[in-house]
Amino acid sequence: MPFSTQLTNATLTxxxxxxxxxxxxxxxxxxxxxxxxxxxxxxxxxxxxAAASLMNGEDVLRQRNREVLLAAGRxxxxxMIEREFERIDGAVRRDLGTAPALHRKMNDTFNEVxxxxxxSADVPPNPPGWVEAVDAVARIPSNGDPVVTAILQGVHDTLxxxxxxxxxxxxxxxxxxxxxxxxxxxxxxxxxxxxxxxDKNIKNLTRRTEVIDRQIEEYEGILKQEDxxxxxxxxxxxxxxxxxxxxxxxxxxxxxxxxxxxARPMSEMVGxxxxxxxxxxxxxxxxxxxxxxxxxGLFLMESLRITRLFPVIGALPDVMRQRMIWxxxxxxxxxxxxxxxxxxxxxxxxxxxxxxxxxxxGEAGAAFGNDFVWITTAAQMGMGFxxxxxxxxxxxxxxxxxxxxxxxxGILGMGLLRVGAASLRLLAGAVxxxxxxxxxxxxxxxxxxxxxxQVRAHFGGQRHTNEIRQGEAPTIREMPS
Amino acid sequence: MKPILKSILSAAVLGATALGLxxxxxxxxxxxxxxxxxxxSGTYTQELQKAQQLINAILAKLDPGDSFAVxxxxxxxxxxKDIVAKMTFDDRPSQANQQKRRFRETIxxxxxxxxxxxxxxxxxxxxQAAEYLNEKNPxxxxxxxxxxxxxxxxxGYVRDIPLQLEGFDVVALNVTKLLSDNIDPREYMTxxxxxxxxxxxxxxxxxxLNDFDRLDRILMAAR
Numbered sequence: 001m002p003f004s005t006q007l008t009n010a011t012l013t014x015x016x017x018x019x020x021x022x023x024x025x026x027x028x029x030x031x032x033x034x035x036x037x038x039x040x041x042x043x044x045x046x047x048x049x050a051a052a053s054l055m056n057g058e059d060v061l062r063q064r065n066r067e068v069l070l071a072a073g074r075x076x077x078x079x080m081i082e083r084e085f086e087r088i089d090g091a092v093r094r095d096l097g098t099a100p101a102l103h104r105k106m107n108d109t110f111n112e113v114x115x116x117x118x119x120s121a122d123v124p125p126n127p128p129g130w131v132e133a134v135d136a137v138a139r140i141p142s143n144g145d146p147v148v149t150a151i152l153q154g155v156h157d158t159l160x161x162x163x164x165x166x167x168x169x170x171x172x173x174x175x176x177x178x179x180x181x182x183x184x185x186x187x188x189x190x191x192x193x194x195x196x197x198x199d200k201n202i203k204n205l206t207r208r209t210e211v212i213d214r215q216i217e218e219y220e221g222i223l224k225q226e227d228x229x230x231x232x233x234x235x236x237x238x239x240x241x242x243x244x245x246x247x248x249x250x251x252x253x254x255x256x257x258x259x260x261x262x263a264r265p266m267s268e269m270v271g272x273x274x275x276x277x278x279x280x281x282x283x284x285x286x287x288x289x290x291x292x293x294x295x296x297g298l299f300l301m302e303s304l305r306i307t308r309l310f311p312v313i314g315a316l317p318d319v320m321r322q323r324m325i326w327x328x329x330x331x332x333x334x335x336x337x338x339x340x341x342x343x344x345x346x347x348x349x350x351x352x353x354x355x356x357x358x359x360x361x362g363e364a365g366a367a368f369g370n371d372f373v374w375i376t377t378a379a380q381m382g383m384g385f386x387x388x389x390x391x392x393x394x395x396x397x398x399x400x401x402x403x404x405x406x407x408x409x410g411i412l413g414m415g416l417l418r419v420g421a422a423s424l425r426l427l428a429g430a431v432x433x434x435x436x437x438x439x440x441x442x443x444x445x446x447x448x449x450x451x452x453x454q455v456r457a458h459f460g461g462q463r464h465t466n467e468i469r470q471g472e473a474p475t476i477r478e479m480p481s
Numbered sequence: 482m483k484p485i486l487k488s489i490l491s492a493a494v495l496g497a498t499a500l501g502l503x504x505x506x507x508x509x510x511x512x513x514x515x516x517x518x519x520x521x522s523g524t525y526t527q528e529l530q531k532a533q534q535l536i537n538a539i540l541a542k543l544d545p546g547d548s549f550a551v552x553x554x555x556x557x558x559x560x561x562k563d564i565v566a567k568m569t570f571d572d573r574p575s576q577a578n579q580q581k582r583r584f585r586e587t588i589x590x591x592x593x594x595x596x597x598x599x600x601x602x603x604x605x606x607x608x609q610a611a612e613y614l615n616e617k618n619p620x621x622x623x624x625x626x627x628x629x630x631x632x633x634x635x636x637g638y639v640r641d642i643p644l645q646l647e648g649f650d651v652v653a654l655n656v657t658k659l660l661s662d663n664i665d666p667r668e669y670m671t672x673x674x675x676x677x678x679x680x681x682x683x684x685x686x687x688x689x690l691n692d693f694d695r696l697d698r699i700l701m702a703a704r
Contacts, residue, residue, distance in 0.1 A: 264574075271572030273512060273546030349574050356578040360537040360585060 297392030514619030646685030
């Protein structure tokens with residue numbers, strides 16, 4: 001059979017099938033419309049119920065997030081207040097612990113000042129009482145009598161001598177008073193200095209109490225579960241999340257460098273050809289060392305009570321905790337030393353390989369004669385030793401990351417639930433009346449519908465003519481919608 | 482404290498066990514196996530300096546765990562005695578480097594002292610190569626034939642046997658043209674086609690390589 005004939009037959013078959021289907025669909029039009037309407041109503045309700053469930057879930061999640069956030073905030077605030085109280089305790093011990101001594105010192109200084117002042121107020125000694133009698137005798141006129149004149153001259157001299165003595169004594173007394181008054185000045189300065197110290201200490205304490213007041217205020221807000229406190233905590237949690245993620249990324253970079261430092265020489269220890277789960281054993285061993293270092297770092301930070309990822313460690317007795325600090329530090333030190341050794345070995349292997357390659361290429365001696373190899377060797381060894389200790393501090397951003405991750409995931413979950421609910425509502429609105437589906441159904445059977453309209457129009461027109469002929473009023477028959 | 486110490490000790494023991502296990506792990510067939518056949522017949526011995534350079538270049542590219550053997554093609558090549566040097570490089574890079582140096586010295590000595598063979602038994606060499614590599618069972622099997630591919634069997638030697646080269650990559654290197662090839666190039670073409678047919682019929686993959694720079698790429702791709 002020719003191809004064109006086959007094609008025509010197939011086309012005809014399809015056309016007949018489509019036509020038959022259209023006719024069937026046309027006759028099933030009314031119940032189909034009903035079914036579509038029922039289905040869309042059901043779908044609408046189901047979608048609305050699903051949207052409501054999602055919104056309900058979002059509410060639950062929001063409430064849960066709020067509780068978690070408040071609990072975390074309460075914990076953090078308690079830690080901060082506790083720490084601030086420890087600081088204020090230290091300040092009080094340091095600054096106000098010396099207050100009695102300060103008071104005694106001030107008292108002593110004050111007494112010295114008072115003593116000096118009272119001593120400076122002493123009146124200089126008066127001339128003796130007989131001076132006046134002698135003075136009266138000295139004023140008696142001599143009337144030219146040489147004996148009397150000599151006596152009077154003697155009295156006068158005695159008087160002058162006594163006056164000079166009195167002046168000298170007075171001057172000495174005044175000098176002593178001035179000296180005493182001068183002695184008061186350092187005492188006053190010392191008092192001023194002591195008062196300044198006291199003022200500084202008091203101001204320091206006042207500042208710290210203000211910080212505590214502020215923190216207590218925030219803490220009260222958290223305890224009262226105020227919305228502003230939740231917003232603040234949420235915002236701070238997001239900031240912490242991104243900052244800690246950034247720091248962790250840097251730490252991952254450090255760990256990767258560390259890995260490359262020790263993976264190559266590891267092949268000298270565990271072989272460079274064997275595999276564990278498709279990964280080189282040397283790589284696995286290097287990774288294990290780095291992970292053990294990070295774990296030790298976590299334990300060390302926990303034992304130092306810098307992080308609180310493992311409450312069990314934090315709750316240990318101090319003696320045990322200190323032992324743990326030394327144990328973890330010892331292991332870390334050992335691993336750091338191992339890494340430094342491996343880094344040294346890496347350089348040796350590299351040089352050996354370069355020498356072999358040069359020999360095989362007929363460039364013997366080309367790889368040698370580099371006087372600066374020790375610099376790279378020392379740098380690698382230094383990095384190998386320092387990086388494990390640097391990785392210890394990963395514990396801090398890790399703790400922050402884990403704590404803030406809960407909030408971030410909660411916010412993301414809430415967002416997703418909200419978007420899901422909104423989408424379901426939109427979909428429900430779209431299928432609510434089922435108009436689109438009905439129109440699509442009618443589109444499938446456009447040919448029988450057109451024919452139906454034509455027939456109805458024809459018969460309707462004929463009947464209209466008959467009715468006019470018979471004198472009846474025309475009626476409009478309702479077409480099925 | 483006790484539980485904590487216990488956990489730390491457990492972690493240390495686990496880590497040590499992992500390291501120990503890694504040391505005892507059974508190596509899977511993943512290295513490369515390379516078998517180089519060197520034609521030592523007639524005037525082709527003049528090309529052996531080139532072959533030595535090629536061997537050194539291959540040695541530089543090989544990794545710990547790889548296997549490498551160099552054998553001569555002479556009158557009867559299907560023999561272990563024709564293997565000049567063979568080595569599976571140690572897992573430890575430092576040992577592998579030392580092995581490479583020793584291998585280089587052996588080849589150097591061979592090239593200095595080699596005497597031209599009277600006949601050329603390439604098929605026997607290929608059979609020996611297949612046997613050696615199948616025994617080593619590496620991840621990638623490559624046979625390099627450094628020859629003009631002109632087989633010249635001694636009377637009585639039977640070599641019209643099918644080759645079993647499934648999973649083998651056979652590369653003909655430095656296929657020089659003979660005087661007769663210059664007179665009738667069809668002879669050269671036919672020779673190459675015959676070898677390609679024999680290798681491909683045996684399930685192997687055939688390549689001709691006269692530019693050694695491309696060999697680097699082949700070795701790198703075979704990692």
